[in-house]
Amino acid sequence: MLLEHAKKSFGSVQAVKGISLEIAERSLCGFLGPNGAGKSTTIRMIMSIIAPDSGSVSVMGSSALEMKDRIGYLPEERGLYRKMKVGEFVAYMARLKGVHGAGLARKIDDWLERLELPGVAKRRCEELSKGQQQKIQLLASIIHEPDLLILDEPFSGLDPVNGRLVLELIRAEQARGATIIFSTHQMHTAEALCDKVILINKGEKVLDASLAELRARYDDRGLVCEPLGGVEEFAARALRAGIAAHARTHDNGTVDLDLAPGRQATDAMRAVIELAPMRSVGLRRMNLDDLFVELVGGPASTGTEGTQKKGAKIDA
């Protein structure tokens, strides 16, 4: 999928300011950015729902209009025919995408089982909860086994159990061979899923790299330690021992150590363990949440999961 210098304005507002990007086949790419950054507009241009004012969009070597039947799309604003039965709705969307045959009803039932929604095929869409409706919409976007799957905020509004279910489903779709693009505010989800991250802010692309590249580029030299004793005392000892040049203590009982010049991380970890009894010691690594704040200049998602740190832990 290729976007070249795509621009789009709505009246005097320039929503997308010349974005270029390329997404490789079978990759899982995360579209990140704050609200109003231009993610949904970019996705709509990729889908050919709206045309760019200038620039070009190519999907699988053609336009998305030509490739609609090979694309699955979950829009940001969810929509169902409220009075239509669930099975009928999914079958209607599948038929619009070219899926026919006697096995369709069976396939829908199997998928409903898989999404932990058994027996809802005969129920009206309006009778389902919001989370259930969201899973039905996701099903409608993947029932035709698309080659390209575009999911706009697929996790918003889902509880942790359903969030995990959808996460597994996205992984399964990638394993099947689909190329997946999804937008999200949840940085930890992007970190858990993506091969590649594209960060959009104020209509411009500010980051386009694989997670491996990002880690190599942004991983810094530091440790995250969780001592069994007091954090202040541990920080002072680490500084006195010449392990760290700077130390920051946190209310959650952890201490960030910026390694002293010349100190190797593995050597410093051994020294820290010898310094005091530890619950855990880990290498401090780049996290998307901090990167997001740094690049966008504002807070990312305020969701509890989004602020969790991630590191390679070594039990003490």
Place this chain on the structure above:
Amino acid sequence: MPERAKQSYLGKVALIAWREFRHTALTPSFIIGAIAVPLLMIGVVVGAPLLLSQESPPLIGSIAVVDPSGTIVPRAKAILEKPVSIAERVEEIRKDPPKSTAEQMSAVSAMSSVGQQKIEVTWRAETDPARVDAIKSDLQSGTLLAGASIGADVLDPTKPSTPFDLYIPSALSPKHVTQISQAIQKAIEEERVARSGIDAALLDRLSGAAEPKTMRVSPEGAVAPEITELRFIVPVAFMFLLWITVFTSANYLLTTTIEEKSNKVMEVLLAAASPMQLLVGKILGYAAISAVMLVMYGGTGLAGLSVLAMLDLVPLMHIAYLVIFFVMGYLMVAAMMSAVGSAVSDLREAQSLVGPVMMVLFVPVALWFPIVENPNGTLATVASFIPPATPFVMIMRLTATTEPIPMWQAVVGIAWGFFCAIAMMWLAARIFRVGVLMQGKPPSPKELIRWAFVR
């Protein structure tokens, strides 16, 4: 296993059209509504007089008449209390046909109340003209139903008819006023005839003019009694049939488009089909619904005419015109409704945009009488070339049997109408493409036009 293949352009259109048809027409509410509407119309026609008759109030009270001759009160009493037969009432209506809608309703009511009204009236004869003031004060106090004053000149057969004074209280119903005034009028007429010495029965026999008994001979040679009113009713029925069937389904088109937008299902659909496929599918789906209604209601009308042996009033060419103008009218109204439906978020916003065009569409409904009476008049001719009124006016002009319209006007009207319908569809498609993704403030008509020409 389900098979996966690229869905064809027309395949998607057909799928969308079928969904719209299935989820609108094949629902209990639509089927009940479609059957209920004609039944309701029959019910209104049959039931309204019955309902009106039950509401006919009894006439009870006293009437005072200042009449120096003393002859009017006995005559008026006899006339008011005499049971009137339906034949006599029909004859009255025939001699003096109702002119306004109110008079028509009154006549229907009078027909239905024949022999059912309770009348208990005490008549008071006054010979002194000075008693008029006493009558007025009795009316003020509510002890009198009505009062009248008959001057001596009124009864003089050598002089032309002059008015008499009728006094009524403010609360007296119009029906009672008519009854009382007619009884006194008739009494004066009888007294004037009696005083002139003419035989009343002879006068009655001579005064009725010979009425033609019109028989209609069809092209096949069948002879049937002519009902002139049907010559007016047929074109109006055609117009209303078009109007109701087109507007019912176009209204569904408007509301479902708004619903799809507000339910946010529009973007899901646009991921599977192009705006044009969606628009064409929706329009075809509701066209099918409209056609079902046209066949159902039109078929019922034709069956009725067949029973009355009046099928020759609707020649085959009229049916062809109906189909042509149905397609034209539906395309025009559906284009309008789909464009507006795509641009707004609720019905209230839609009404403000549709309002001005609806004014034009009400022209054939409001002005059917002069159009049918004079299909070649300036009003009818001009109105038939103003879209979107064209199909509704043209069908009336072409099916009106009062006088044929020039063939060139029919041909130009059809060509012009379809040109406008296609232009409206083109504009609607352009507006739909932009409108379906717009949220928030509804556009102004100027913005709608701008959308139509945006890239």
